[in-house]
Amino acid sequence: MLAPKGKSLFRVTHQLDPLDTLVYTTLVYEAADLIEKNRIDAHQRIACSYRISLTPNGDFFPPDNGWSNFHQRSKELAQSGEYSFVLLADINDFYNQANHHRIENALETASIDEKRAKTIEGFLGSLSAKQSRGLPVGARGSIILAEACLNDVDKHLNNKGLTFTRYVDDFRVFCKTHKDAVMALYYLTDYLNTSHRLSLQMTKTKIISVEKFSTTELRDPDEETSQAKDAKLKKIVDTILSETGYTIDIDDIPDQKKQEAIRSNLADLLKSSLSPSVNYPLAKYVLVHAARLRVRVIAPKVLDSLTALSTILPDAMNYLSAVWPAEPSISNEWGKKLANFLDTSIVGDLPYIRMWTLHTLAKRPNALPFSEMLRLAQHTEYVGLRYAALVAKSYKQVEWVRSYKEIWKNNGPWEQRAILWAGSILPRDERRSWLRAASEDSDLITRSVALLAIQG
Secondary structure (H helix, E strand, O other), X not given: OEEEEOOOEEEEOOOOOHHHHHHHHHHHHHHHHHXXXXXXXXXXXXXXXXXXXOOOOOOOOOOOOOHHHHHHHHHHHHHOOOOOEEEEXXXXXXXXXXEHHHHHHHHHHOOOOHHHHHHHHHHHHHHOOOOOEOOOOOOHHHHHHHHHHHHHHHHHHHHOOOEEEEEOOEEEEEEOOHHHHHHHHHHHHHHHHHHHOOOEOOOOOEEEEHHHHHHHOOOOHHHHHHHHHHHHHHHHXXXXXXXXXXXXXXXXXXXXXXXXXXXXXXXXXXXXXXXXOOOHHHHHHHHHXXXXXXXXXXXXXXXXXXXXXHHHHHHHHHHHHHHOOOOHHHHHHHHHHHHHHHHHOOOOOOHHHHHHHHHHHOOOOOOXXXXXXXXXXXXXXXXXXXXXXXXXXXOOOHHHHHOOOOOHHHOOHHHHHHXXXXXXXXXXXHHHHHXXXXXXXXXXXXXXXXXXXXXX
16 A cells, blocks of 8 residues: 655555464564574664563563664764764655565574574565565565665775674764765665665765754754753742742652653643644654654644654554544544545545554444544545445444355455454454355455454
């Protein structure tokens, strides 16, 4: 599916079949330790992104994905006084252009068995219609294979004596002279082309002064949040001092006041991330943290800014889901705003946008009338019947499910499973009679969904 990227581009995203996801994740999980051991040592802070740390409960990475390390290393180098220029470089469409043969070579270099490396390459080919390029965007396995693929690039630049740090496909090379920066760009461009057949993105690749880098590029949402919060708390301390003559420590401020400062800070950060143009990393940070803290104060701004936030719509929808109001009147107000977004926004007809918005609405039967939800769910052929079925289940529309009992197999696999799952709302004897045949289907996922639906 194509997802918006910036103002005028699209990027390819993938939703793998559940069994493909399981196989893919398992293949890479079993190779992950060797991949990590072959990477440049984490203490050098060259390859900062997604250092692998497997845990018994299935985690691939530590809680921090490496961005803070990337930022801190960049800050240290920029403030060291040793460098005057920074080369900023971004690989063009890296995930969709990553070469499967290069990934296989990277795995073998990491001492992974040749058969396993070829199995992973073949599996990737099956996901990309036998094309020898591309990693599924969004899968954990792809993140690890991407790091394995770029490991030789890190080692090549390091052997050239360059001082740099990398986060996924973003490189920051610190140089003493402009001439050194040009040569660094030459080395990187040449190696990516000759060894990977990859190129750099023209609009994001540039050489700038360290001073300009420090003022325009060296931004970290965590730091800005902490600084803004401290400033608000200090203002409370100063107000108490001026009004009462007493001095208190920040630790003495009531927790309620601290929470108010955090909420206010997130609202300010969201506002600044949207104007004058959208700062997607900052907006994403605000949405993720506001969802985690259940901060509802920014919801009106988010609901009014969905078109601007369409590039990071999953984060916006996950935030709205996290703070969705229980009050029917407010839920209905939010539902109307999402419906209006789909009907009137310039991106409202895009399948990716409708899928994520319907994913949020389908779980909340008090947001919109069923007829309205069904209209939105059946608007485009690309989304199919999947969300119509999920809406019918959520709204307990037995008649809708009955109308598809005889023709559920006329649809694709995702739609079939959704219709069967919606069958769980049928009366017990009726659903058992209908779903018994599906529970013996040749497809494992279909059988599993049918058996679960039978239980009601």
